């Protein structure tokens with residue numbers, strides 16, 4: 001299988017990019033794929049806080065020419081293995097997961113952010129080199145990129161090196177005009193060169209789902225096509241935006257209160273194999289593996 005390079009992006013912040021990218025990456029590794037997850041949210045990195053692993057060097061170092069690929073990629077397959085053994089009673093997994101962490105230190109962010117146009121160009125060249133070296137040396141099935149929201153230098157770079165874009169939207173808080181502009185101005189110019197883009201709706205139905213471990217026999221019917229309080233059906237909103245942006249919908253994930261209000265969501269897709277969110281991640285991971 002050729003390596004698929006997928007960027008999670010959004011117009012607004014807080015749409016679920018990091019949560020979905022991390023859960024999907026871990027689930028794909030559990031399923032036997034080799035995955036690299038990169039934190040390209042350089043202005044407000046979050047994978048470090050999410051995974052709590054200390055890398056040898058930062059992606060920032062690589063982009064500035066001060067590190068090699070193997071120094072910035074942290075091997076975290078043990079987390080996937082531990083969780084699979086503990087929560088799913090499975091034997092060893094065949095997949096692998098590496099993460100490229102971005103530094104949260106303000107001077108590091110500033111160094112990446114404030115380059116002259118010449119240094120910016122060289123950082124972009126280094127980023128393309130990172131992707132190419134990862135694909136060549138790590139025999140990857142997936143490169144998954146978590147980006148900064150909005151139209152910013154490093155978000156656009158991340159979109160430009162990906163072959164598939166997931167525009168993540170949080171239902172109930174969608175800036176329709178902004179999303180349409182993003183789709184036509186930015187995504188439109190990339191799709192001209194063969195990049196594929198999809199809408200990924202998150203927190204769609206807006207009602208509480210029961211706690212962990214509950215089995216849903218009729219999950220599809222209980223969570224989709226729900227009429228919202230304001231009278232608009234979720235799928236009407238999805239269809240309208242899909243039509244207006246001319247982008248297909250890759251996934252529509254309900255809102256789960258136990259995730260929203262948990263102190264710290266961490267790899268729900270591995271920790272709670274029977275959770276309905278896990279089923280949604282399974283569907284998305286399968287689509288990533290088979291449909292893209």
Ligand SMILES: Nc1ncnc2c1ncn2[C@@H]1O[C@H](COP(=O)(O)OP(=O)(O)OP(=O)(O)O)[C@@H](O)[C@H]1O
Nearest residue numbers: 013014015016017018019203254255256259260265
């Ligand atoms: N389907 C969901 N149901 C309930 N809560 C969710 C869901 N998806 C994500 N969340 C919660 O929404 C919050 C924002 O998610 P996340 O940090 O992944 O968004 P983000 O797009 O990466 O944000 P940013 O743009 O700031 O990087 C988190 O608290 C997360 O646990």
Ligand SMILES: [Mg+2]
Nearest residue numbers: 017018041046
């Ligand atoms: Mg994030």
